[in-house]
Amino acid sequence: GQNIDQPTEMTATEGAIVQINCTYQTSGFNGLFWYQQHAGEAPTFLSYNVLDGLEEKGRFSSFLSRSKGYSYLLLKELQMKDSASYLCAVMDSNYQLIWGAGTKLIIKP
């Protein structure tokens, strides 16, 4: 079966760095997405990785290792507004998005 695993909840301090991991097992791979979702709102796109390596976009970076079925989202200089759920999703061979359950990130002052 297809499976996406990510931690349920993480806590970090304002100004610090946090890494949210995601491991996956899917039928085929056409890229991995990270989305941010604030409570009561729809997800917003953060990043897309299809090749191995690190993609940096401002305070956020995303890493992919296809051989290990592993990705992480790195958030630097954490701000209170970064408190949200972070969803990992993999596009399978049918171009269907398989979603993880999301990681709730709590930022403390």
Next chain:
Amino acid sequence: GAVVSQHPSWVICKSGTSVKIECRSLDFQATTMFWYRQFPKQSLMLMATSNEGSKATYEQGVEKDKFLINHASLTLSTLTVTSAHPEDSSFYICSARTGQGFYEQYFGPGTRLTVT
């Protein structure tokens, strides 16, 4: 660019009635639209995928006669929840894909449905 709107943003209806939710791509043509449901503290659950002009493909366990999806044009898809019951209360989110680029899905703001 790539804005998706949903209407209404929230709706309260009585048990047994039907509710229609609209999803529009405002500045692009959406070859494919997706409907998701999300219960509190849970991840997105794909309900169905629809392509313009053809019947929607429903995920296993989703009743197609209860959740009617119409993708009438390249910019509009509708989800009708028929004979709604309290257990249908949820956050319904649509997303749209252009069919170009890396297949990113653009999400609408969601519709909060409460059935009393």
